Amino acid sequence: MTSPFTIEVRFHGGLTRSQEDAFAEAADRWTQVIVGGLPSVRIDGEIIKGILILAQGVSEDAFGLLGQAGPTDLRHEAPQLPAKGIMSFGAAALAQMEADGTLNSVITHEMGHVLGFGTLWKDMGLLQDSDPADLTFTGPGAMAEYGRLLGVSGPVPVPVESAGGLGTVGSHWRETAFSGELMTTFIDGPGHPLSRVTVASLGDLGYVVDLDAAHPYEIPDSLTLAQPAELVAHTAPIGGGAVLPTIPFVLPPKSTVAQPSPPETPRSQRAVQGPSEELRRQIGSFAFEREEDCYEALGLIDRELIQAVELVGRDGQGDDLLAVVDAWASLISYAVAATYAPHSPMRFPGWTSDVPRRLREMCNRLRHLLEPAARQAKALDYSIGVSFPFGMSVSLGWSTP
Structure with missing residues (x-):
């Protein structure tokens, strides 16, 4: 271990x-x-x-x-x-x-x-x-x-x-x-x-x-x-x-020190989580004075998001997946808006090719969370949107009577 x-x-x-x-x-x-x-x-x-x-x-x-x-x-x-x-x-x-x-x-x-x-x-x-x-x-x-x-x-x-x-x-x-x-x-x-x-x-x-x-x-x-x-x-x-x-x-x-394996957490106790407090603290510490800050922040978010997505395929999903997805989208949007929004320290006319590429990858990952969230909420459809300069949004749709 x-x-x-x-x-x-x-x-x-x-x-x-x-x-x-x-x-x-x-x-x-x-x-x-x-x-x-x-x-x-x-x-x-x-x-x-x-x-x-x-x-x-x-x-x-x-x-x-x-x-x-x-x-x-x-x-x-x-x-x-x-x-x-x-x-x-x-x-x-x-x-x-x-x-x-x-x-x-x-x-x-x-x-x-x-x-x-x-x-x-x-x-x-x-x-x-x-x-x-x-x-x-x-x-x-x-x-x-x-x-x-x-x-x-x-x-x-x-x-x-x-x-x-x-x-x-x-x-x-x-x-x-x-x-x-x-x-x-x-x-x-x-x-x-x-x-x-x-x-x-x-x-x-x-x-x-x-x-x-x-x-x-x-x-x-x-x-x-x-x-x-x-x-x-x-x-x-x-x-x-x-x-x-x-x-x-x-x-x-x-x-070499032998490492004992920790006891496995019961499946019923494992559920998909939103961003950790440590991750939120790290993202909050960025100055967002360079486009590289946004790219690095999105990289930190993506690494933890990957772990959340992997959990969907293995274990319990939790009681409110939509709230989890919304928490991820909100943190992603914060990093984007802090860099590109009109009142941010850096007012770029557009983003570089690396940032939208990263966002596309993260959209695909969030889709793996949003699909079961839509089923959980009995929604008929869902969408993930990315807009400049304010970031990412998610939504579910239901039929009208």
């Missing part, structure tokens, strides 16, 4: 409150894309369910290194995913990143390496390095997403950075092919998107991931012809300095 995936960041000094907040935000971002639990392990007498990251700020290294980040302890069971890692940065480098607006992106980037991005590729046989000048990542999920990104019909090996030094080569997407993406070697400002290719690559490592939790990302047309590493000079690494990798240790077999 596995537990929901968690990232615990434990601070060991040298960080300001705002810098600690950057670590917390990075952990929250990665737990949005990694959605499956991992076996619990025991390290130094402590049980770790997901991954424990020790974070600290330290005095600057004499050689000008930005810091060190990566996994330190790997689970014994295949696919040997990280259980513990470190993130250590120089105090002056942290202050500079905070001043130039790159801190959140850099911390999120480096936390990706702790999770295994780039740091576990070679050991897992996912890095094709027969040509040192043209390294590629060969995980099937990432190759499929990269092919879609390029607009071709099949999977394409993903270009990996082949220029630079220790901590750069073989552990990042190639800058000349993925300009602006979070997991390249160069971060020059805030707001670098985490693409579906990156999320899929974590799935190739063995994590359970949600591809729809990725940010919208497109490769600039001018860069699609510049994929070979030798065509464009390599830019400076993130933060203007190198980040040393770690050498992880594989835990012994006895480190």
Whole structure:
């Protein structure tokens, strides 16, 4: 029995409150894309369910290194995913990143390496390095997403950075092919998107991931012809300095903690539910100042909605399904209206292609709840509507005497 995936960041000094907040935000971002639990392990007498990251700020290294980040302890069971890692940065480098607006992106980037991005590729046989000048990542999920990104019909090996030094080569997407993406070697400002290719690559490592939790990302047309590493000079690494990798240790077999299965809830006690209070709290915390906020909020709602829909096919449906459907539609509408309505912080003339696509998928899921709700209410028909800028509505119809 596995537990929901968690990232615990434990601070060991040298960080300001705002810098600690950057670590917390990075952990929250990665737990949005990694959605499956991992076996619990025991390290130094402590049980770790997901991954424990020790974070600290330290005095600057004499050689000008930005810091060190990566996994330190790997689970014994295949696919040997990280259980513990470190993130250590120089105090002056942290202050500079905070001043130039790159801190959140850099911390999120480096936390990706702790999770295994780039740091576990070679050991897992996912890095094709027969040509040192043209390294590629060969995980099937990432190759499929990269092919879609390029607009071709099949999977394409993903270009990996082949220029630079220790901590750069073989552990990042190639800058000349993925300009602006979070997991390249160069971060020059805030707001670098985490693409579906990156999320899929974590799935190739063995994590359970949600591809729809990725940010919208497109490769600039001018860069699609510049994929070979030798065509464009390599830019400076993130933060203007190198980040040393770690050498992880594989835990012994006895480190795995057996998890007792909880008693199964009787079928009669399980019913389809509306949005949880925690989900409502999360959606209420969004500023909705960017279209990406709406897309991310809808992704959070959709993940919990999927679980509700699955329950319809397995267990009891509850006494008032229509109220449940209405609660879901109301929360979806809140996220849409908060972004697009006339008095919202961002007054967009229309929505992007990603938001209506997500809404169409959610409409289809709600239909699976609305059909039994209509039967329950003895209605003759039902409808689900989506309108700009106010979101989603549901209705039932009865015959008139």
